[in-house]
Amino acid sequence: MDVPETVVLEQEQEEEALISGSEAIAVACKLADVDVITAYPIRPYDTVMQYVAKLVANGELDCEYIVAESEHSQFEIVKHAAAVGARVFCGSSGVGWMYAFEALTVTPALRLPVVAMVGNRALDDPGAFGVEHNDALAVRDLGWMLVWVDTAQEALDTALIAWRVAEDRRVFLPCAIGCDGAFLTHSQSLVRIPPKSKVQKFLPRYDRGDLLLHPDNPITIAPQVNEDWLMEIRKQTDEAMRRAKGVIEEAYRDFENTFGRVYGNPFFEEYQTEDAEVVLVGMGTLSMPVKVAVRQMRQKGKKVGFVRIRWFRPMATQELQACLSRFKAVGVIDRDFSLGSPYMSGVLANDIRSVLYSASARPAVVGFICGLGGREVTVPDVRQMVEILEKAASGEPVEPTYWIGLRE
Amino acid sequence: MSTQTQVLEPFKGVKKVPLEEYFTAGHRTCQGCESALVMKLMVKAAGPRTIVLGSTGCMYVANTTYYSTSWVVPWMHTQLGSSGSAALGTAAGLKALMRKGKIKEEPINVIAFCGDGGGADMGLSAISAALTHSEYNFLILLYDNESYANTDIQVSGLTPWGAHTTFSPPGSMRRILHRRWKKNVAGMLAAGHPECRYVATVCASYAVDMMNKVRKALSIGGPTFIHSIDPCPKGWDYDPMLSHELGELAVLTGVWPLYEVENGVLKLYGKTKAIAEGRQKRLPVREYLLRQGRFAHFTDEDIEYFQSKIDEMWEKWLIPGVIPFRKELEKELEKEE
Numbered sequence: 127m128d129v130p131e132t133v134v135l136e137q138e139q140e141e142e143a144l145i146s147g148s149e150a151i152a153v154a155c156k157l158a159d160v161d162v163i164t165a166y167p168i169r170p171y172d173t174v175m176q177y178v179a180k181l182v183a184n185g186e187l188d189c190e191y192i193v194a195e196s197e198h199s200q201f202e203i204v205k206h207a208a209a210v211g212a213r214v215f216c217g218s219s220g221v222g223w224m225y226a227f228e229a230l231t232v233t234p235a236l237r238l239p240v241v242a243m244v245g246n247r248a249l250d251d252p253g254a255f256g257v258e259h260n261d262a263l264a265v266r267d268l269g270w271m272l273v274w275v276d277t278a279q280e281a282l283d284t285a286l287i288a289w290r291v292a293e294d295r296r297v298f299l300p301c302a303i304g305c306d307g308a309f310l311t312h313s314q315s316l317v318r319i320p321p322k323s324k325v326q327k328f329l330p331r332y333d334r335g336d337l338l339l340h341p342d343n344p345i346t347i348a349p350q351v352n353e354d355w356l357m358e359i360r361k362q363t364d365e366a367m368r369r370a371k372g373v374i375e376e377a378y379r380d381f382e383n384t385f386g387r388v389y390g391n392p393f394f395e396e397y398q399t400e401d402a403e404v405v406l407v408g409m410g411t412l413s414m415p416v417k418v419a420v421r422q423m424r425q426k427g428k429k430v431g432f433v434r435i436r437w438f439r440p441m442a443t444q445e446l447q448a449c450l451s452r453f454k455a456v457g458v459i460d461r462d463f464s465l466g467s468p469y470m471s472g473v474l475a476n477d478i479r480s481v482l483y484s485a486s487a488r489p490a491v492v493g494f495i496c497g498l499g500g501r502e503v504t505v506p507d508v509r510q511m512v513e514i515l516e517k518a519a520s521g522e523p524v525e526p527t528y529w530i531g532l533r534e
Numbered sequence: 535m536s537t538q539t540q541v542l543e544p545f546k547g548v549k550k551v552p553l554e555e556y557f558t559a560g561h562r563t564c565q566g567c568e569s570a571l572v573m574k575l576m577v578k579a580a581g582p583r584t585i586v587l588g589s590t591g592c593m594y595v596a597n598t599t600y601y602s603t604s605w606v607v608p609w610m611h612t613q614l615g616s617s618g619s620a621a622l623g624t625a626a627g628l629k630a631l632m633r634k635g636k637i638k639e640e641p642i643n644v645i646a647f648c649g650d651g652g653g654a655d656m657g658l659s660a661i662s663a664a665l666t667h668s669e670y671n672f673l674i675l676l677y678d679n680e681s682y683a684n685t686d687i688q689v690s691g692l693t694p695w696g697a698h699t700t701f702s703p704p705g706s707m708r709r710i711l712h713r714r715w716k717k718n719v720a721g722m723l724a725a726g727h728p729e730c731r732y733v734a735t736v737c738a739s740y741a742v743d744m745m746n747k748v749r750k751a752l753s754i755g756g757p758t759f760i761h762s763i764d765p766c767p768k769g770w771d772y773d774p775m776l777s778h779e780l781g782e783l784a785v786l787t788g789v790w791p792l793y794e795v796e797n798g799v800l801k802l803y804g805k806t807k808a809i810a811e812g813r814q815k816r817l818p819v820r821e822y823l824l825r826q827g828r829f830a831h832f833t834d835e836d837i838e839y840f841q842s843k844i845d846e847m848w849e850k851w852l853i854p855g856v857i858p859f860r861k862e863l864e865k866e867l868e869k870e871e
């Protein structure tokens with residue numbers, strides 16, 4: 127009989143499917159053989175759980191699939207499952223993510239490698255389903271690794287990388303994958319799905335070692351430490367985040383070797399920056415209109431480029447500085463806001479200012495707050511930003527922050 | 535895992551209780567702290583193949599100082615409102631790993647404890663959800679010291695009517711600031727979760743009974759719930775010597791009925807059973823209340839009110855001490871028709 131042979135062949139072969147960003151991450155859960163998944167409904171992330179539920183119902187994914195009664199419980203359940211050695215997946219959007227906030231704060235402190243998808247969404251009130259990055263960014267100081275993806279393919283690949291990095295003993299930190307609501311969560315594209323055998327090679331078993339909560343290893347987790355030890359423990363978490371950077375690089379190299387898909391620099395993608403004089407910087411799916419606009423402006427002879435940041439935490443400070451200090455002006459597009467912050471800018475703009483402060487050549491930095499509440503970032507919006515940047519590059523006075531695409 | 539649970543037969547008398555302790559020296563609870571005793575008995579009853587999760591409160595803060603943890607079994611903190619989710623997540627993790635052959639298959643007890651504040655206020659929704667997940671085995675134990683004790687004794691949803699706490703002090707204008715009646719948590723959870731196989735109330739003054747309820751809860755399978763009344767010398771304001779006696783008085787005055795609901799069957803036990811069957815008279819609540827400083831501002835009128843509420847619980851409730859609907863309900867409806 128040739129049946130077993132066929133099966134082996136199928137398992138080894140890559141498949142191609144037309145799927146959304148959410149479905150791509152559900153597929154990643156299956157490939158990664160996740161043990162515990164918790165769901166709670168909120169748009170737009172919850173599409174991932176609809177796909178997960180189907181996979182479970184069809185016997186394609188063997189996991190404990192728990193529909194929790196709140197996001198707080200959702201994240202607490204996976205936190206505790208991870209403590210006994212289970213590979214876990216979870217996610218949320220907007221105010222749901224904020225409802226889980228207490229659980230989100232303790233997860234990195236406990237060094238538990240929870241992998242979550244954030245279907246980025248505005249923090250209503252007033253009611254809005256569309257993308258804003260303030261939800262995921264709220265955990266930026268706490269020890270969550272934060273990565274933004276642009277396509278369904280990148281979502282699948284990054285999810286596999288996220289477990290690999292998060293569950294690395296040198297790291298043991300949670301990782302959230304930012305997926306722009308609607309633009310990525312609900313948009314389909316062709317995705318190459320790797321065979322499970324290769325994923326198993328890339329992604330070793332989660333081994334909690336002597337930190338495992340089990341009767342064979344009777345430890346006490348999270349005792350009262352107060353001023354005696356808290357600072358040292360915080361420092362350990364800081365060291366883990368520092369190490370994460372190297373572990374991420376390692377994971378991408380291995381990813382390329384295993385799957386043959388090449389991302390190059392893991393931390394950010396450069397687009398037509400080689401001879402650029404001004405560049406835009408942003409995260410997530412706004413790369414699509416920005417890239418179109420860059421191409422159009424290049425045809426008119428403008429030296430403009432784009433840098434899309436993937437890993438926001440840990441941030442690749444040195445590499446970003448080396449990259450951005452080459453230009454005359456840098457425009458940072460924030461799909462978020464940070465009211466009352468320096469220059470009344472967005473979160474990313476001020477981080478980039480900070481990255482560049484110690485550079486010997488410091489370009490002008492302009493913040494653009496744009497595309498809030500799911501509003502589309504249009505090609506004319508991008509052109510307007512570049513015009514401002516050109517002024518800044520030639521030394522003309524500009525504002526530190528602009529709201530772009532705002533109705534008069 | 536594990537439709538299987540550990541088979542924990544009841545201890546047949548105090549002399550049959552093993553000597554091994556799994557909650558030992560190293561804690562810093564107040565002298566006479568009944569909740570600390572509950573911890574000790576709870577885990578003694580459960581034995582070494584147990585994971586304990588504890589929500590924030592005295593039994594976290596005072597028991598697990600870094601480098602001097604009192605827990606011999608694996609222990610993990612959980613957030614104030616997360617005892618339900620902690621139990622569920624731990625049990626789910628173990629179940630997945632055992633089913634998939636990633637760890638050795640064996641029944642491991644999972645116990646999550648919470649205080650009255652963490653469990654009956656903030657964590658109620660997570661506990662309620664957890665009790666509906668019949669496929670996982672765990673016990674949630676609520677140790678009820680009747681206040682947010684660790685933060686300096688504040689009123690919770692389980693603080694008795696009128697009690698003096700730092701958030702409900704008696705004043706010159708208002709003698710009684712706390713005017714809410716204590717929630718009926720065990721009854722609510724038993725009635726509200728028909729698939730839950732075991733709910734019990736306990737009092738550690740009756741230690742062997744208490745341990746045997748824990749053993750039954752862990753053996754019976756599925757999610758289970760135990761509610762323990764814990765005299766707290768600091769919050770209730772009495773001589774630490776009296777903890778044991780106050781636990782007994784809570785039962786003997788009928789303020790704290792002892793019962794278990796096992797596979798849908800309600801059984802009163804201990805002195806409560808004797809009272810219900812008329813073999814023993816309920817003591818007046820005055821004897822219980824006036825031993826505690828938190829009721830020192832009570833007038834005779836207040837004590838009478840308290841007594842009348844307890845009488846009502848015993849005489850008017852559909853199931854005395856458990857289900858607070860009035861028997862008269864049906865008759866009234868008939869009259870209206």
Ligand SMILES: Cc1ncc(C[n+]2csc(CCOP(=O)(O)OP(=O)(O)O)c2C)c(N)n1
Nearest residue numbers: 590591592614649650651652681682683684
């Ligand atoms: C979300 C949250 N809010 C408030 C607190 C502060 N807090 C710590 S312990 C505690 C008291 C908890 O009371 P209870 O659950 O009854 O336990 P007890 O201290 O009485 O043992 C509170 C309110 C906290 N830890 N977490």
Ligand code: SF4
Nearest residue numbers: 563564567592766768
């Ligand atoms: S305050 Fe009460 S519950 Fe807390 S340690 Fe003291 S006696 Fe025990």
Ligand SMILES: [Mg+2]
Nearest residue numbers: 649650681683
């Ligand atoms: Mg309490």
